[in-house]
Amino acid sequence: MVKEKIKHFPISAFTVIMGLSGLTLVFSKFAHAGWLPNWCFNLSFILVSLMFVLITSMYLLKILMFREFVTEEFRHPVKVNFFPAISISLLLLAVVTEQLSHNVSFWFWITGTVLHTVLMLKAIGYWIEFNYQIHHFNPSWFIPAVGNVLVPISGMDHAPMLISYFFFASGMFFWFVLFVIFLNRVVFHGQLPEKFIPTLFILIAPPAVGFISYTKIFFVWDSFSLFLLMMGYFFILLLLSMYRSFTRLKFYMSWWAFTFPMTAITLATTLAYEKTGIQELQYIAWALGGISVILIAIVAWFTTVHLIKGEICVMEDS
Numbered sequence: 001m002v003k004e005k006i007k008h009f010p011i012s013a014f015t016v017i018m019g020l021s022g023l024t025l026v027f028s029k030f031a032h033a034g035w036l037p038n039w040c041f042n043l044s045f046i047l048v049s050l051m052f053v054l055i056t057s058m059y060l061l062k063i064l065m066f067r068e069f070v071t072e073e074f075r076h077p078v079k080v081n082f083f084p085a086i087s088i089s090l091l092l093l094a095v096v097t098e099q100l101s102h103n104v105s106f107w108f109w110i111t112g113t114v115l116h117t118v119l120m121l122k123a124i125g126y127w128i129e130f131n132y133q134i135h136h137f138n139p140s141w142f143i144p145a146v147g148n149v150l151v152p153i154s155g156m157d158h159a160p161m162l163i164s165y166f167f168f169a170s171g172m173f174f175w176f177v178l179f180v181i182f183l184n185r186v187v188f189h190g191q192l193p194e195k196f197i198p199t200l201f202i203l204i205a206p207p208a209v210g211f212i213s214y215t216k217i218f219f220v221w222d223s224f225s226l227f228l229l230m231m232g233y234f235f236i237l238l239l240l241s242m243y244r245s246f247t248r249l250k251f252y253m254s255w256w257a258f259t260f261p262m263t264a265i266t267l268a269t270t271l272a273y274e275k276t277g278i279q280e281l282q283y284i285a286w287a288l289g290g291i292s293v294i295l296i297a298i299v300a301w302f303t304t305v306h307l308i309k310g311e312i313c314v315m316e317d318s
Contacts, residue, residue, distance in 0.1 A: 005313040007066045009058045011073055014085035015256040016303075017055060020048040021092035022263025023296055026289055028099065029270045035286070045096065052089060059086075077136040078196075080123050081143050087116030088147045094154040102157070109154045113167075116151070120144040124174075137185045138192055139202040139257075145174040146205045152213045161217065168213050175206040195252040197245055204239070204261035207231035208268040221275045229272055232265045236288075251306055255299045262292040 024044040030036040063070050073079045090112030098105040123144045148171025152164030182203075186192065192200070211228040215221070239246075249255075266288040273281035306312050 003065070006058060006061050007069055008313045009062050010253055010313070011059070011079055011082045011085070012253045012256070013055050013059070014082070014089050015253070015260065017048065017052050017089035018085060018092060019256050019259025019263065019296055019299070020044065020051055021089065021096055022260045022267070023292060024048050024096050025092070026263050026266050026270075026292060028096070029267060030289060033270065033274075048093075048096065052093065056086075074122075075126075077126075077130070077132055078138065078140060080126055081140040084116055084119045084123060084144045084147045087112045087119055088143070088150060090115065091147065091150045091154065094158075095150075098154055098157065105154055106158050109151075109158050113151055113155065116144075116147045120147060134185055134189050137181055138196040139182065139199040140196070141178055141181075142175065142202050142206055145171045145178060146202070146209055147171070148174070149206065149209045149213045152217050153209075156216050164213075164217055168210075168217060171206070171213075172210055175210070179203075194249060195254050197249055198252070198254045198257040200239060200242075200245075201258050201261045204232055204235045205264050207235070208261065208264035211268040212264070212271055215271060215275065221272075225272075229268055232268060236265065251302045251311075253303070253312065255302065259292070259296050259299060262288065262295055266292050 024041060024047075027036060027041040027044050031038045031041050074083060090108050094105045094108035094112060097108060127141075148167045151167035151171075155164040155167070207228045211225055211232065214225050214228060266285060269281055269285040269288055272278070273285055303312070
């Protein structure tokens with residue numbers, strides 16, 4: 001029974017770390033601003049650390065015991081895009097631990113950056129080399145681009161600026177390219193399968209993370225940073241207008257795709273408030289932070305319920 005669970009342990013489980021890391025960073029920012037007590041950050045940090053150890057250990061066991069199934073996932077036209085979630089988790093933990101230990105943050109960052117470079121190039125290489133069909137495309141393809149844009153957030157403190165700019169430029173480039181493909185896919189080729197509907201929230205992540213990264217690199221509040229922030233808000237409004245598409249979804253692990261993008265836009269808004277002092281941005285940050293906490297609580301509850309029922313770590317449809 002345990003072997004079967006390990007055998008079918010999903011690579012998408014690393015999106016749990018992404019969501020919880022984003023929440024931990026929100027709590028850190030809010031505590032620094034005096035909006036929340038520091039124990040919220042401490043508790044969230046302990047939780048994300050434990051989950052990272054648990055999920056990483058489970059997937060390492062899967063690699064050791066069922067290498068052929070990992071290889072099959074890596075060659076899957078959809079699942080391959082979730083592998084960079086591993087390196088993104090490391091990059092987020094680098095940001096989380098930065099205020100606690102510069103050395104620990106560095107090792108998370110360098111490991112995450114090297115691993116992400118390999119996984120990102122492999123994923124893009126598969127896009128080019130294999131004969132994908134348009135129905136294979138879904139917003140999870142944005143994950144490698146999001147990882148690229150995450151690198152500078154800690155990278156500016158750990159490496160020369162050119163490295164950060166390389167990842168920022170390549171990540172933003174692929175965001176623009178993939179968004180064009182996304183529009184083609186959803187407008188002319190039918191609705192996404194139900195299990196991928198939650199991944200629509202990933203559309204919020206590239207402009208939100210791009211705003212944070214751009215601000216970290218150039219220390220400015222200008223027309224391009226404002227453009228990125230407003231694009232993040234646009235996608236939130238777009239998805240809110242489509243709320244009926246999300247209210248009756250069957251539970252899948254892809255529900256965790258709701259979480260990190262919401263925490264990312266919350267962080268971007270908080271940073272924008274720090275840069276400008278515009279009071280309305282503070283209220284938006286509070287609202288988005290509250291929504292993020294509620295979303296993560298709901299998704300975590302459903303995950304726990306379905307885990308207890310034995311409906312997670314089972315054979316999935318291709």
